[in-house]
Amino acid sequence: MKLVTAIIKPFKLDDVRETLAALGVSGITVIEVKGFGRQKGHTELYRGAEYVVDFLPKIKLEIAVDDPLVDQVIEAITNTARTGKIGDGKIFVFDLEHVTRIRTGETGPDAL
Amino acid sequence: MKLVTAIIKPFKLDDVRETLAALGVSGITVIEVKGFGRQKGHTELYRGAEYVVDFLPKIKLEIAVDDPLVDQVIEAITNTARTGKIGDGKIFVFDLEHVTRIRTGETGPDAL
Amino acid sequence: MKLVTAIIKPFKLDDVRETLAALGVSGITVIEVKGFGRQKGHTELYRGAEYVVDFLPKIKLEIAVDDPLVDQVIEAITNTARTGKIGDGKIFVFDLEHVTRIRTGETGPDAL
Amino acid sequence: MDKLTELAYALDTFYFLLSGALVMWMAAGFAMLEAGLVRAKNTTEILTKNVALFAVACIMYMLMGYNIMYPSDGNGIIPAIDLSFMFGGDHSAEKVLASNGETYYSGMSDFFFQVVFVATAMSIVSGAVAERMKLWAFLLFAVVMTGFIYPVQGYWKWGGGFLEGLGFNDFAGSGVVHLCGASAALAGVLLLGPRKGKYGKDGSINAIPGANMPLAALGTFILWLGWFGFNGGSELKISDVGEANAVAAVFVNTNMAAAGGLTAALITARLLFGKADLTMALNGALAGLVAITAEPLTPIPLAATLIGAVGGLIVVFAIITLDKLRIDDPVGAISVHGVVGMWGLLAVPITNSEASIGAQLIGLGTILSWVFVLSFITWLLIKVIMGIRVSEEEEWEGVDIGECGLEAYPEFVGAKGSAT
Amino acid sequence: MDKLTELAYALDTFYFLLSGALVMWMAAGFAMLEAGLVRAKNTTEILTKNVALFAVACIMYMLMGYNIMYPSDGNGIIPAIDLSFMFGGDHSAEKVLASNGETYYSGMSDFFFQVVFVATAMSIVSGAVAERMKLWAFLLFAVVMTGFIYPVQGYWKWGGGFLEGLGFNDFAGSGVVHLCGASAALAGVLLLGPRKGKYGKDGSINAIPGANMPLAALGTFILWLGWFGFNGGSELKISDVGEANAVAAVFVNTNMAAAGGLTAALITARLLFGKADLTMALNGALAGLVAITAEPLTPIPLAATLIGAVGGLIVVFAIITLDKLRIDDPVGAISVHGVVGMWGLLAVPITNSEASIGAQLIGLGTILSWVFVLSFITWLLIKVIMGIRVSEEEEWEGVDIGECGLEAYPEFVGAKGSAT
Amino acid sequence: MDKLTELAYALDTFYFLLSGALVMWMAAGFAMLEAGLVRAKNTTEILTKNVALFAVACIMYMLMGYNIMYPSDGNGIIPAIDLSFMFGGDHSAEKVLASNGETYYSGMSDFFFQVVFVATAMSIVSGAVAERMKLWAFLLFAVVMTGFIYPVQGYWKWGGGFLEGLGFNDFAGSGVVHLCGASAALAGVLLLGPRKGKYGKDGSINAIPGANMPLAALGTFILWLGWFGFNGGSELKISDVGEANAVAAVFVNTNMAAAGGLTAALITARLLFGKADLTMALNGALAGLVAITAEPLTPIPLAATLIGAVGGLIVVFAIITLDKLRIDDPVGAISVHGVVGMWGLLAVPITNSEASIGAQLIGLGTILSWVFVLSFITWLLIKVIMGIRVSEEEEWEGVDIGECGLEAYPEFVGAKGSAT
Numbered sequence A, B, C: 001m002k003l004v005t006a007i008i009k010p011f012k013l014d015d016v017r018e019t020l021a022a023l024g025v026s027g028i029t030v031i032e033v034k035g036f037g038r039q040k041g042h043t044e045l046y047r048g049a050e051y052v053v054d055f056l057p058k059i060k061l062e063i064a065v066d067d068p069l070v071d072q073v074i075e076a077i078t079n080t081a082r083t084g085k086i087g088d089g090k091i092f093v094f095d096l097e098h099v100t101r102i103r104t105g106e107t108g109p110d111a112l
Numbered sequence D, E, F: 001m002d003k004l005t006e007l008a009y010a011l012d013t014f015y016f017l018l019s020g021a022l023v024m025w026m027a028a029g030f031a032m033l034e035a036g037l038v039r040a041k042n043t044t045e046i047l048t049k050n051v052a053l054f055a056v057a058c059i060m061y062m063l064m065g066y067n068i069m070y071p072s073d074g075n076g077i078i079p080a081i082d083l084s085f086m087f088g089g090d091h092s093a094e095k096v097l098a099s100n101g102e103t104y105y106s107g108m109s110d111f112f113f114q115v116v117f118v119a120t121a122m123s124i125v126s127g128a129v130a131e132r133m134k135l136w137a138f139l140l141f142a143v144v145m146t147g148f149i150y151p152v153q154g155y156w157k158w159g160g161g162f163l164e165g166l167g168f169n170d171f172a173g174s175g176v177v178h179l180c181g182a183s184a185a186l187a188g189v190l191l192l193g194p195r196k197g198k199y200g201k202d203g204s205i206n207a208i209p210g211a212n213m214p215l216a217a218l219g220t221f222i223l224w225l226g227w228f229g230f231n232g233g234s235e236l237k238i239s240d241v242g243e244a245n246a247v248a249a250v251f252v253n254t255n256m257a258a259a260g261g262l263t264a265a266l267i268t269a270r271l272l273f274g275k276a277d278l279t280m281a282l283n284g285a286l287a288g289l290v291a292i293t294a295e296p297l298t299p300i301p302l303a304a305t306l307i308g309a310v311g312g313l314i315v316v317f318a319i320i321t322l323d324k325l326r327i328d329d330p331v332g333a334i335s336v337h338g339v340v341g342m343w344g345l346l347a348v349p350i351t352n353s354e355a356s357i358g359a360q361l362i363g364l365g366t367i368l369s370w371v372f373v374l375s376f377i378t379w380l381l382i383k384v385i386m387g388i389r390v391s392e393e394e395e396w397e398g399v400d401i402g403e404c405g406l407e408a409y410p411e412f413v414g415a416k417g418s419a420t
């Protein structure tokens, strides 16, 4: 199993969620984060003093999936979240050693 | 070392924290997240228009533990966070390659 | 590639970000978290009843870096985020199996 | 001379209307105070209760309450009811001129001033039962309270009933309004039980901090301002030197009592807890206001300050004590309006030589027992019929979604669903 | 006798000034209501619009509007303009005494009372076009609206123009102020289009919840309070028994209509949606207030309650219907002030035997068409010159950063940039 | 005739009391403005300061201040003190009737009006020293300021002291209240130093955005409303045609100046920064109000607008300049009340031919130096005794937890502890 995490632009959340649901992904965890990367923040003036908004609001998704689905999930996110403009975000994939579903105690792929 | 992460229902936070402390877990990092899974959100009407609350508030815990403790931690969380109702959450375990304690520079299990 | 995550004190964020930028790190994702560890929260009285602020506000950084940079990044964070007082935080390192840049579809170290 | 009488009538009416408008504004004060002191997940619902109870109070008092409280006739205990106010009507100029100064303000302005008082009494209740009482059960209680329970005891004192006859003194309603509201609240809270998580099985008392302190402070300022109408308007007349001086003295004393109460509570909290607990300071200001309400005219300013300060002192201990008794009142309404309301009633004889402690005790006891008993029965009936408490799950999730279908702060992470 | 006349003049002036101050306060009410009902990312900008429109309204009405609306002369359709108000001046004591009661309050107080009315009309617009209209385009429209469009129709009715001559009844401005504001808003909304994401391609209507319910409730309470000045002051005089009674009746009816509107909307929403939608209840209270504004004097309190209740009922359906028509009005301003404003005008003949449904319809039609057409042209010109809508990207990111360079809640995670 | 005199007395008293109530309301305005412009982690504490300073001001002014400021006697510089106000007492009807119009309002109402002014002066201070000054040190200063420093200079002008004799003009207190508050604030800020992180070692100036813009806007609206009482009440009398006209003119000019100030600041900020900075617009409105306060009666409306507009222009540059001088004033209080207060004083001769620039300068200099020097000494003493600044760690963590033990927004992630 893998944990696919994706940093995306906030307004793409709904589209991505729908695409993933269509793929059969059964769960997603969403975290609001602030991103710092090639896409630069903006400098604002507040009462005449500078005010750099360095960190841009992003959404981080965490999706645990069984191995066969990984590539499809990556592709689906890439296609749906892309605007082609800088700051579209990243996908990171980690090895997931173990999963438990708290409700039932099931473990492994069944628990996803 | 492993990183155990758990997605749980928010109101279970205090109980889980206490159980883990009893196990000897020395640190926890807590993140407020929104979850999307089998447990469905609810549809509300706001001024007559539909308003789907898809994402339910959840708490994500991250606990770095040394290998011998992993199973106990998983079990403790499973038992404490379980309500038996859908949406109780998941536990994900990752391999943790390296740890540093910033204050002292210690690394490895000592740093936990 | 590795994912370096660091839990730090909030007011160190700007310094750490600058140090990392100087190292050539091209992106960081920042998450506000609450930490529970050796540093104890404080007990307050609200209207005469106790009110334990167990969880202290912390900042979690996630930085995906290519292998050669990992040690430098750990060192830089350790040095910059250290105040020497309890609660300075931890650095956790994970193996990062795969990276995609959503905008371009690039993968691997190029995508960082 | 006739024009002069008319002008005086106009001034008194205007003064009365503006006082009423200030009291109406107190509804906003209660709404903000309560919205600030509950958790985010219960905020929309407490706002809904506050706006809706005001509307219910106006309608019920128009339909029934006003005629019960100020009946054309009555035997001192049971008023003679005709329920005709809803059709309006006012004093003609001829009648005013012929009345020899007896009729000196508009009847409509009288209703306006009175109706906002009943809303105040009801607003006191909403805070105490916050975060767990069902919305519609609460509104049903509001119907009974504002249409019947409040007006009857109001009649006993202000409508010329037996308490008035006994020499019970209550200038602007430490008893008739504040103690009344608190008694109803107490009955509700006893039947309702504390919020989940407030008291541990081991006897521990857990703090449940309010979500929005600026709102709580704003609410207190609004109430403070509105109280100038509440007490100032209760002089009922302003159009000669003596009356104008009286109204001015009431303004000054009302303000000083609030200042005294705030200061005393802030210092007490600092000494007891080691910190300057803002919510206690706010409750202290309100306690000062409640304390002076029974007699804001006769004290000199220094005395008013002290009467308020004692109120501020009392309220801190009352809040702590109620918590020990496991009477869960999220905003401190029972302490502020009930416990300190009693202090206000009992303090009248200190500065008003016409008042007697005996009459004050009778008044206090009458109001407390009438309102408590009637309210208890009403709450109980509602409990049997439709239940008064939301489900455990709804309480965890917050009553906003369950009752109102919308969150108060939907975009702020953690606003909903946070633990405790 | 002269001193008596002077005193009456003073009382009437004072009453007028305080009424005006209460109406001024409504600007804060609109600001809070709108700030509560938009998303966090658009909050600073809506606040900026609200404070700035008030300033623009004051300045333009001083420079032009007041003289247009209350000209020294005119033919009933086109006023004779002299634009001299900005230089001030007031009635001398001699003139007052010689006027035989005709001149009974200060001219300056009249301007003050009038200028806050025009600000009210303009505040209605800001809510409807919120979250997508450019700030400076909006302010440019405010210049034209408050300097020209509003005053001209105001002249037709209150300045002694042809609508007054026709027997059109509009006591405090259900038409002249509320319908006027709503008509301008409608024209703007039609040209502007709905917010992105509000209506799906598949015909779905998406809710976009407001970010801060306590502010919305506070705003409604402020408006409710201010309305006592709005309607109460519109009697224009208080200094004898008849006038004092009239003002008191207006206070009572205004309050009862709000209560009726709130209750009706809350119950309707509960029946339709299954939940007690707070925002509908708030809109219901405002609807009740708008409904009674055309005639708050003649109804008995029961009738006022019912007129308000019908307003509250209408507003719920109006909001749903406008949404179906894809007319996107984030705060419900067009429904509250426009649709219910019409109801208010048409309800006048029910209780006022001097009003005729015909004259009411003519007035309604005149105001609606004049304001809508002129506003449409103005918006269109502004659109051509500088554009009226922010860029798509700015809309996604929130207009706060784009227009004002600062966030409303910069420290709260998720305040900005959250999806939808 | 006697009844007429009494009625006039009643009207003037009522007008005075309501004006005072509006000024009291300004305390809420300052509290909201400041709570909006500080960071979330310092919000509870600034609210606590604001409510507590009001209470302290009332008590100290009752005990000492009022008798110092309006003494029974004095030599123009040192007042003869008797400290008897706290025991109350008012004009008898006989005295009023015998006074031949000299005694035309209640003495108690005078105290009420005056006491809320001193609270205003003190409120100005709290904003400037926000986010780093110790709570109890601040309240100790409030004791000295409201009991002694303010009343002495108040005596010099309004109590019949030497500034009054010199022909110094300050209608409602651009100097006596606003410059006074700002001078005390400046002394405090200089001793206190800037907030950590405000100025970089490299000379950079960092913006520290306020946490809650709706509160800042609400605070400004409250102040705007309250200012009608502040300036309008300072005419002191309304009961004849001339006085009524004067009060009306004051209302109009006060409003126009605020509108002018807001517009000028908004446009200036837009031109300088490229964005419509809401906080500057709000400060601009307040600047307009401060500017007109020294003379709101003689200007024609157009002139009032311009005097306010100049104030709005000045305030933007003052804020930028103070920042360059590293004088850290989180809410802009020194610029709004101090710099623009001076402009207000100096602008009096433009429209009031009885004022001279010389007398204005003497008044300005006297108030500024007296208040600054005395305040500086007081702050210094407090600093020596108990310290005036919180610890570095407490400042990073926010003073809410350290001083008050509770967070303003405990449920919102990131409310506390966010960087900077």
Ligand SMILES: Nc1ncnc2c1ncn2[C@@H]1O[C@H](COP(=O)(O)OP(=O)(O)O)[C@@H](O)[C@H]1O
Binding pocket: A007, A034, A035, A036, A037, A038, A039, A040, A056, A058, A085, A086, A087, A088, A089, A090, C026, C027, C028, C029, C030, C062, C063, C064, C065, C101, C102, C103, C112
């Ligand atoms: N090396 C990295 N480690 C962690 N997060 C990153 C990294 N690089 C980028 N990110 C995240 O991805 C977001 C988008 O990256 P950015 O460099 O701005 O644009 P792009 O995705 O187009 O390359 C950033 O805001 C940040 O949250």
Ligand SMILES: Nc1ncnc2c1ncn2[C@@H]1O[C@H](COP(=O)(O)OP(=O)(O)O)[C@@H](O)[C@H]1O
Binding pocket: A026, A027, A028, A029, A030, A062, A063, A064, A065, A101, A102, A103, A112, B007, B034, B035, B036, B037, B038, B039, B040, B056, B058, B085, B086, B087, B088, B089, B090
């Ligand atoms: N595949 C997954 N990847 C990431 N998070 C998941 C996944 N499945 C579930 N979750 C998280 O766990 C929470 C609970 O899951 P859900 O399917 O609703 O119920 P249950 O835990 O009972 O199976 C979700 O709200 C989500 O936050």
Ligand SMILES: Nc1ncnc2c1ncn2[C@@H]1O[C@H](COP(=O)(O)OP(=O)(O)O)[C@@H](O)[C@H]1O
Binding pocket: B026, B027, B028, B029, B030, B062, B063, B064, B065, B101, B102, B103, B112, C007, C034, C035, C036, C037, C038, C039, C040, C056, C058, C085, C086, C087, C088, C089, C090
């Ligand atoms: N075992 C752990 N797992 C996850 N997070 C931890 C762990 N230990 C500490 N942390 C995080 O690091 C923060 C600092 O740890 P703490 O024990 O307080 O001090 P120190 O870093 O000085 O050892 C905690 O607040 C928590 O967020």
